[in-house]
Amino acid sequence: MLNPAPSIRIRAFLPIAPYLAQRGVSAIEFCDRLGISPNVFQNADGWLPRAQCFHMANELAKVAADPFAGAHVGFMTELRDLGVWGQSVLAARDVAAACALATVNVPTIHRGSEVRFMTEGKTARIVFRFADRYEFDPRQFIFGSLAVLRKVPLMAGEPSAIRVRLTASRMLGNAALEECLGSNIETGCDHDMIEFDRELLDLPLKTAGTRPSKATEALASAVEAAKMLSERLSDGHALGLETVARTLGMSARSLQRRLKFCGVDFEELLDDTRRSEAIRLICEGVHSMTDIALRVGYSDSAHFTRAFKRWTGVAPSRFRTDRK
Template sequence: MTGYTRASALGPITEFVETRGGSIERIFRRVDLPLALLDNPDLPLPLREQFKVLREAGREIGDPFFGAALGRVVSMKKLSAFGAWVSGAPTLAGAIDRSGRGLNRFLQTATVLRFQVSEAKARWSIEFLDPGKDGRFQNELLGVSYLIDGVRHYAGSGWTPTLIRSTCVGAEQAAALENVFQAPVLHDAPVSAVEFDTALLSATGPERKQPDFGAEPPIPPPVGLREEVAMLSTIALLEGSPRIDWVARKLDMSRRSLQRALDREGCSFSTVLEGLLKDRAVALLLAQKRSLTDIALHLGYSDSAHFSRAFRRWTGMPPSRYRS
């Protein structure tokens, strides 16, 4: 199951890396993503690409537990409108309920939050269903950090978990993580989880907010390869015309395999790209902020004449007339 998050998830990574002397530009080059993603926080981003960014960020600053270190300075309530909504629940129990109901719709897909109670012990876990492996461990560390912060929002700043279950390997890694989390860590767990006393479920938070997702539309789940290609091409479009080889690489496919798979869905890469270019061109024209030449170059055309011919083919009129 391919998972998607929002490009806004990369913001805290950027700030953390730069405060420690690293270069986010180098990281983005190594994972082959456009830096312009940082200026487009609402764009859907494949979850495995976030895995890779976290992996490279750890290498950039020399921290094998980068996700946990980042997790100590990020906050659940700052996870866009979703985080503010979850943290605004009247009680911790309400926040856990909100997170389970809203995570896959508003923040991140292919991710499962589970909550279990056994006698006086509560366990809140997070599991990523995306098949991407490269960098997954760092993302798991970050995920459990958000759970810890979510409980701490209600339990108080000095609270520490009774136990953290981690997918780390062996006692040595667990001991290193205990120094970061300042809490007991159980290694080789099947999924990441945080355990705490059930009495905390009735703890009240400092804020109460109604959900407000007016400016934050749900993440559309891709129902087929065409939609996945469109999402990736939208990212590539930030730095010029998308290349089929780049999209195929991000999908772990060869160019030919991608072409055959799209053909089975009754479309082609050029068909998907034409639709995206048309939508982007219309949006840029209506914004009234760029010249036709600027728009043409932004969309990957060599000059305004080539762009005008394409736009006439899409709409039946030249772009200047459409704008007026």
């Protein structure tokens, strides 16, 4: 049986939105920079090619002017938000079982990476590495992965007993990295790993309460709003903030606040969703312009044509001709 192509669950990248928002960068503008639609994040259980993930992580560091962007995103990521992998870890009876489950279930979140759990003497280790070649610099993704993996033994409640080993050389601004990986960091090592005192393995997990965090609620609302917009574009102008918020069971103010936390403006999200869907339908080559206009929420083709020129710089008919 052939191994699946290296890829990573989309849900691992959802915290990018609030990370960018904290730095005054629009998540939608960031997606435009990468040449992808924000709608790709609607299916959190989908997969992105690993090369695209590494490219995304590197661009994130550039646009945020943050050499440790990956670590900050990993630090913001909650285990409960990482699907089957995170849920299995949180359900473990003690730290030893949590570490073992983190290793066994890693294919549910990563393809093309390897996580090993081992003990030697008085030391336990969670070693992270890529199982095959990679196309782009993986450093930011390594930072993020270690920031997440560190949370597994951290549930023992003994941060001073946990150390982080990095293959990366020492860099300026390591103090910023300590915010995400703790103060016990060693660089220039043979492997990227989380190392901790073996005595932590027998300790029960100290997990937070079951109430979702502010980040979790905001991300869930943003994803649901984007999904709803995509599914109901043909509703046109009736598909406003009030309507979406009411359908999601909250006030318009609450939805707006949660979207803002993720660096997303509702009207901008609606506009981008229309653009992406219009381009997709035009590329199919089987729909009339009037039909496409109605499908993406415009009452007539004239309004649609003006919007399409604003999006792409050309009329939809010209766009279709150029694609042939």
